[in-house]
Amino acid sequence: MKKILVVIFCISILLVGCNKDRDVDTENQKPTIAEDETDHNEQPANDEKKDISDTTKDRQDHNDGTDEMNNEQEESEQIKEEPYVMQLNKEWAGKEPILRKMTELIIPPYEAKVKPYTIAKDLSNIENIDQFSGFTNEQINMLVKNGFVVLPSRSTRMHYVYDTNEYKGVPNFITADSVLHTYHQFYSKSLINIESAFLYEDLDLLTKQMLEKSVMLLNELEDEDLQELQKKNIVYFLVARMLIMNTSEISAEVEAELLNTAKDEYALIEKAEGFVKSPLYQFDFDYSQFKVRGHYTRSEELGRYFKTMMWFGTAPLPLMDAEGNMNNDNTLQALLVSFTTFLDSKKTCDAELWANIYLPTAQYVGLSDDINVFVMNELRKEVYGGSEDPNIFNDAEYVDKLYEAVKALPDPKIAADLKSLDTPTEKQFRYMGQRYILDSYVMQTLIDSILRPIPSALDTMGVMGSDVAKDLIFNHYKPQDNWPEYEERFNELKNEISGYTLETWGNNLYNGWLWSIDETLTEYGKTSGMPYFMTTDAWKYKSLNAALGSYTELKHDTVLYGKQSVAEMGGSIEYADYHYVEPNVPLYSKLLYLTDYTIKVLEDRGMMSDAMKNGAMEYKELLELLITCSIKELRNETLTEEEYRSLLWYGGIIEGISLNFLNGITSDYGALDLTDMLVTDISTFPGAYLSLGTGYFDEIYVVIPVEDKLYLSRGAVYSHYEFVSSTRLTDEEWWELQGIRINREEYGDYPEFIEPSEALPKQPFWVENFKADTNEVEITELEVNWDNLSEE
Template sequence: MCYQGPCFNRCGLNGNHFIYMRKADMNSRLIVMLVVLVLLGAAVVAQAQERELNAAGGRLASTALPEMTPARFAPAPPPAPAIPPAGINEPGSLVNTAYNYDQVMQFLGVTLSPAQETYLAENRFLLLDVRDTSLKELAGYNYYNFDNMLAFLDAVGGDEMDPSTRAPHNARLITPDPLLHAFHRFFENTLEYLEEYELGHMLRLFLAEAQAKAFAYMEATAQDRPLYDRYHEIAAQLTVARVLLENGQWHEEPQYAGYGEEPQPDDMDTLQNARGLMSEFSMKLSPEMNERVAAELELIYAASQIAPSPLFGQYDETIKSDYTQYTPRSHYTKSSALRAYFRAMMYLGRNSYILNSSEGAGDALLMAHLMAGTMSDGRPLLEVWKEIMDITSFYAGPSDDIGYPEWRDFLVQVLGTDQIEPRMALDPDVQAAIAGNLDQLRPPRILSDVVVRGDIGSLDKEALLQETKAFRVFGQRFTFDAWVLNQLTAGAESTDAPLPSTPSALFVPAAMGDEQAREFSGIFVQDTSDAFSTPDGANQFLNEIDKMGDKLARVTEDEWFGSLGSVWLKLLSTLTTPYGEGYPLYMRGDNFQTKQIQTFLGSYTELKHDTLLYAKQSYAEMGGPDWDNLPPVPMGFVEPNMAFWYELDRLIEYAEAGFRSHGILEDQLEEWGTLGWFKQQVAFYTTLAEKELRGEAITEDEYEELRTMSLSHMAAPIIPGSVVDEDERRVALIADIHTDALAGQILYQATGEPYVMIAFVENEGTPRLVTGVVYNHFEFTGPLGGNRLTDEDWRAIVYDDPASLPPTNAYYQDILVQ
């Protein structure tokens, strides 16, 4: 059954296998049913495996490892244009001369305290807690209120359909915040849609076929006990992955409850149910292996401790698995299918075949041989693997660990042939050749393992990364921010300069050039560790930040434009520069730079939330209007950060090209599709910002469009007609970005209800207040042990028990005035 939108028609095969076919007409909105004859019984798989066995003696045949180059979804767009000279000339009038001052305060339902009045007068902008204003009530609920933050901005502009109701308080302020938040909603919605109705089914096909091959190879090598034992191990590892993935309610298309009906429970993904699924395969595994599988499943579903992996721990006993990572979080809590996908991909992404171990390298060779085989329908198994990797890499980035393409090329180079015969995995000469050439393989750049060993104090991070060099089936992804945090932290390993074991997300904008974030980072480390209590200690650390800044400066455009996630991070770098002459006065002060940090980290939190699974962790009807006597058009304002607007346009262009090249979500790219319309809106905001910066007049029509333009469509569900409940409209979310095994704590980033921002501007000789919405960012630590915090946990605090919120981070205190 295929569904409206992107990608594939699917048909069942043996209950768990799926055939994927591209839609002939991507523009058609018809539901297409493709029926295929059902092939029953194990004979289907058995016949496929026979092609890979020699006729003589059942010996496994050699297989040519095909080359596999990850697809680049889209090239880097053309460079951004030069930023025009800044020419805004504000005379510096008193804030209370704003012609709409009283109307704005009345509209928001606030009376400023003396401290707030003073702050606004001195800084020319002010942040207000949305709970202290009337915006929540004014936004209310309507059919296109898919997101509270965007609805609040809509409410500022007033009735978009009736210009006779417009008033001076409807002057909107468009900062980067709502645009970044709107992109986050589109990014997450599309990824969630693809995972539940595309990628999850692809992964089911991959694992069903891979597991069947492993069991067939076990049978074929029954007379070769050492090789049989290796396939026995691999079969068990793949069985756990398959049980994790199948333990959810998978559907071909969205399921809706009938009118007046309650939705069916969607909570089948329990350990008990996993045990039931496991019983289908237990007869193929030895009693001892069944015990190990059961232990692995128990640890995964408990998701509460750090422990040796029963199925992967043998490759390196010093590496422990962090099972708390298996707590489904982000959008993966919404259905049993998404939770199942989360656990399976986390399992395949974090578990390693350690290459310094002859057993690990041998099993990695066998996995490559297995993956190079064909499926029961004759197609290459790698075809499905590549499709999954290409799409997820487009969103989250390339694997940080060795994947099939690099491992294949290494084996061909070292062994002198692309023909791999399984018994090579046990050949001492092959093992020696692999071990002697491992330095040709790049190490990971992010340490994401819990390493427990007595000599760790004599090893530096580079040595640890070399020793944890590994092959992973769907390895977690490299991200530039995790690289920064990983390089600027240390556990018990040796370091040249003192480094904290738990970082602050401030380190990321600091390394990207934000001087104020750099200053705050120095204060952070001084407050958290005695090692930095002296000026020398703090300066040593700041020098390390500068070194990372130098490394980031050498990152090429092609590297930044390697995934949507990295381009998003690059976009945030446009928020790290101070503003001088020719810009609005409210943008020139130090406190505005602090506000920019909050915008950076608020959007950064959403980026980490959306890619949490993949990214490798460092560790009214009224009378008709009088059209001849309309009220004056409110004069809004677009924040003229031209670097931001230009780079946002490049991000959209990259996303559009990537989706189109891979035939994904093409209906979203049309002129009135979600991304297509967003592109036009960004172009409009960019034009207005340019005109403001040049001191050019903005027309009444442009001001009216600025008042009425809505970004709420970016949060609309990908599936038309989906019901968006109150929890989904809420914008508060949480992501864990670093695990400190040494201190036993987890670093969290979170967003709360947005702030309302009012700013005083005077362009075009009109002193006025403009109103917008901006991020509310939190950073705090929690204990390592037990389940990690989810969006549901965090929202219960933000919306139901705000008195329990963590204290405001010290670096924000100067911009939050009561």
């Protein structure tokens, strides 16, 4: 069983292929993990097992036959037996994953000793205050008391604020929000690129071959019970094939009843209306999950990929019930699916195709906590020994051993809390299950189907260490009043997560992004040596807002893969001389670390385009600059003229980085980059969905200390929304709620600005601690000093 546990928790590297048609560039094969980097906590495999190591593959070969494959998608398909021999692929059936080790994170040493300063009640000691007009008395009081104020704007991208600053001569305030937002651009665009340029083709071939081999295996089975179970597997892969083809009208040499069942499933997926009895599984299944959203609305191809992967990720075969009884039929069915995956194929081995899809996305989002095909393959070998005959799967002599093996498999960490629905929540097999993610584990632990069915993103922030989030939870929302157990669970989770090390946070990019967000939640006291504005209570709320804004982008980018918690229910001639970086050395260091690792992941797999790499390298340079400037600011050291000049161009820099990421995508996705506002659902309860959104990017005015003087600077921050929706919203639907309609014309897409909808949710009440309702501020451009120009 130890080998099986290794498989469940340690799949994190790309498997070496068995493609008979692809040429592998052996000269460029570079394992990304050495033998001495293997996790020594794992049990060693048997000598006859082969470790699977990460290799650099020639991705050009991946496109061989692409035109032929695309042509096949436009035609009805006939299931043919000739290409296959019903035997296991020897190379793949004997492979076992190992765990990739992460490098250590290095945060440069720094000391915070910013000199104290006070702000005059009339703002008269701010050197450039005459450049600004229109602040209300309330906003002036917020500037004096807090050292900053956030005002609403109509900016659809963060860099717009900085572009205007450059033109108006306003000092830039480089926010953590804008730096996190730029990492989101890299994460999102690089994920889109690997999905559309690489994974889509593997998924297309996988669904085709698995359907063909499932039909052939039916003809090889002698046991009548196994035959009936295999028919269900045929339906399963018929549905997958229909989803990737975007039509139920495919021709297959199968019984009409099977084809009709698959069509019924496909119809329910297309409606995507919520919990309905599944024609295949005969239990309640949440079809609303198949509403295409996130970045997958940007093209038909991405939409097909989304629905097919959602089917592979959510359609379950429960192996055990709540009483500890094994579901024999489902277990045998899962064994047959796994066996089929490891059978030889005419083209690429399906086990390799599975790994090509699962492992890169696992490095982005993490591993599934459900049982998958590699786990079942190990279980098959343990229970049935060296036999490769599927006809023995149902033999009575193996029943007890099979039960013990299934019983020993771990339960999922994220299991839905459902009472009135018969959706399975126990240990289950999913072909390519959605991934275990830390925040969903937190929210699932902190919900109760009766007493607290609706969680909050504040749960995650509070457990991760935000005192202000904890205060909002326990002193305003008060879930413990209805559900006393909440407080005990909250404290247990907080203690558990506080003990996480790099081994957990560095396990994948999703965890790493959460780990970076955690740095924005650090709260500073009056004697911390940090700038005055960062020591105020208002800044704690602003930082929580920044964390939630970035968290929303993380959830949006991974809406397909992350398992949700479920319960019922041009410039000016004269420029500003000084600029300021929100000093957060640990945050920028972690983002630099993540960027380096993302580059390595993409390059190892041959998935890094030149434009994407250019953007990533520019982002790294920016982060290195921000680290240097932050350390200098905290030491009261003056930035160099070159550093100030780089900060002056900040708007253009982050715009250029984002454009490189966009250009790094191999396909044109229309409205992909018309606005950076987005929405995502993060938790499910029948008929309603907990949703997060980012609206127009707000403006933040901050009083900054430079060379013993004070200046008023401006930057961009997130506007955060959390609300319950009756439907899973797409970005396009969210934009319209915000007052942006996308018009699609032959010559291109363009946004039309209209009045926000009355149905637009309100922001949470606590943003009033740092944000005003109106923005009537006007800025006078700096006058050109012609004498200075003539002297130059």
